Amino acid sequence: MTAVDTDILAVAREQVLERGEGLGQEQLLAVLLLGDDRLEELLQLAHEVRMRWCGPEVEVEGIVSLKTGGCPEDCHFCSQSGRFPSPVRSAWLDVPGLVRSARETRDTGATEFCIVAAVRGPDARLLSQVREGIKAIREDGNDIQIACSLGMLTQEQVDELVAMGVHRYNHNLETARSHFPNVVTTHTWEERWETLRMIRAAGMEVCCGGIIGMGESVEQRAEFAAQLAELGPDECTMNFLIPQPGTPYEQYEIVEGRDALRTVAAFRLAMPRPLLRFSGGRELTFGDLGTKQGMLGGINAIIVGNYLTNLGRPAAQDLEMLDDLKMPVKALNQSL
Amino acid sequence: MSTEFCARCGRVEADGDHTRCAVLLASIDPPRFCADCGRRMVVQVTPAGWVANCSRHGERTSTSPSVD
Ligand code: SF4
Ligand SMILES: [Zn+2]
Ligand SMILES: [Zn+2]
Numbered sequence: 001m002t003a004v005d006t007d008i009l010a011v012a013r014e015q016v017l018e019r020g021e022g023l024g025q026e027q028l029l030a031v032l033l034l035g036d037d038r039l040e041e042l043l044q045l046a047h048e049v050r051m052r053w054c055g056p057e058v059e060v061e062g063i064v065s066l067k068t069g070g071c072p073e074d075c076h077f078c079s080q081s082g083r084f085p086s087p088v089r090s091a092w093l094d095v096p097g098l099v100r101s102a103r104e105t106r107d108t109g110a111t112e113f114c115i116v117a118a119v120r121g122p123d124a125r126l127l128s129q130v131r132e133g134i135k136a137i138r139e140d141g142n143d144i145q146i147a148c149s150l151g152m153l154t155q156e157q158v159d160e161l162v163a164m165g166v167h168r169y170n171h172n173l174e175t176a177r178s179h180f181p182n183v184v185t186t187h188t189w190e191e192r193w194e195t196l197r198m199i200r201a202a203g204m205e206v207c208c209g210g211i212i213g214m215g216e217s218v219e220q221r222a223e224f225a226a227q228l229a230e231l232g233p234d235e236c237t238m239n240f241l242i243p244q245p246g247t248p249y250e251q252y253e254i255v256e257g258r259d260a261l262r263t264v265a266a267f268r269l270a271m272p273r274p275l276l277r278f279s280g281g282r283e284l285t286f287g288d289l290g291t292k293q294g295m296l297g298g299i300n301a302i303i304v305g306n307y308l309t310n311l312g313r314p315a316a317q318d319l320e321m322l323d324d325l326k327m328p329v330k331a332l333n334q335s336l
Numbered sequence: 337m338s339t340e341f342c343a344r345c346g347r348v349e350a351d352g353d354h355t356r357c358a359v360l361l362a363s364i365d366p367p368r369f370c371a372d373c374g375r376r377m378v379v380q381v382t383p384a385g386w387v388a389n390c391s392r393h394g395e396r397t398s399t400s401p402s403v404d
Contacts, residue, residue: 062383087346087368089378097382104384242364245345283364305383310364315384 009038009045012269017049022270025226031266032218036258043297046265050298053272057330058322059235059301061112061147061277062105062315065308066093066133067126071118073186075174077211079244079309080118086246088309098133099140106144108304108315111332113137114147114170116308120187122150122157134164143332147207152187152195158202168205171195172237176224179216196231209237209279212263213255221263225270235301236274238267240281242310255281257290261297268298277301283313288321295325341374343367348374367396 008030070090149170180189304315344357346369370390377388385398
């Protein structure tokens with residue numbers, strides 16, 4: 001079978017929709033190269049795949065930055081790196097602030113609350129803040145599931161997080177392995193992969209994704225989707241570059257809407273089963289209409305409310321959209 | 337409230353075009369600079385809001401952005 005004599009969407013229908021087997025790198029490239037005239041058909045197929053292998057529910061999550069800014073790493077997209085003249089100053093959220101944030105998130109009906117810190121990896125102070133924070137969230141009567149994103153971990157730290165009851169860990173590979181050295185020079189893709197391996201081995205759910213629009217080629221987008229599929233995360237988070245003031249990517253273009261939708265659908269065809277989450281940058285890249293199209297093109301999870309250093313749409317607006325789309329918000333007992 | 341300085345880029349409002357800054361402040365960016373003195377503020381974004389602190393002019397929040 002060659003890509004020339006077989007239509008890629010017909011292949012995907014049989015392979016992904018019927019058999020639940022994700023597309024490989026070459027096939028994903030063929031999807032990403034489809035013209036705008038096939039976009040609607042592509043989104044429809046990605047939606048069918050999502051409905052068939054995941055169902056209609058949407059997982060809703062809120063996130064908060066526990067430690068903002070001053071990160072020693074040099075991820076070129078990041079406003080929190082201390083190496084760039086970004087306007088973001090260092091800040092620490094105290095435990096009462098964390099409890100309030102978790103409550104604000106729970107009040108939206110979200111089932112996930114992710115605690116994030118801008119660090120290479122956590123130190124003892126950060127871990128103890130997380131431990132106290134989780135304890136206080138529970139004492140507040142909040143049973144929301146707690147995820148963390150605290151950078152690269154040692155085995156002891158992985159074990160500590162498991163003991164704290166953290167059920168999912170986010171650690172993004174950010175971009176294709178071949179493009180990573182252009183984006184980050186202070187640590188490697190392989191170091192990130194190693195943290196992901198330890199998280200998986202410890203029985204935590206793995207959340208891993210990246211950012212589209214960092215100068216990667218279309219081949220590298222296909223490569224990245226295939227690499228994520230190989231990792232097999234429980235959740236894949238899709239961000240679209242927000243060119244942040246002061247960072248090396250300040251002047252980068254925002255990903256064009258149709259290109260972004262094609263990428264969303266391709267990621268779904270690479271990974272039929274995991275949660276595929278709309279994360280940062282969707283407001284700029286997609287707007288209201290594009291967000292809806294994404295929800296009908298493979299996405300089945302969203303972050304509501306604000307992000308780490310950027311603002312999102314009010315949660316109510318997203319919940320109303322899900323209601324319009326007749327997509328039920330996943331309930332807490334369904335995810336336990 | 338005086339708005340001498342652009343809360344997004346920190347430059348003097350009267351100087352240059354801040355149309356894009358205004359669009360971003362109304363959508364995805366919290367204020368980063370004090371509108372009164374142009375100092376960089378310490379900003380904490382939370383799921384439902386933000387709090388910004390100028391060392392000279394105190395706290396502003398998303399619910400009372402014009403209060404200094
Ligand atoms: S490690 Fe995380 S916080 Fe630090 S610069 Fe990279 S993306 Fe930003
Ligand atoms: Zn400005
Ligand atoms: Zn001031």
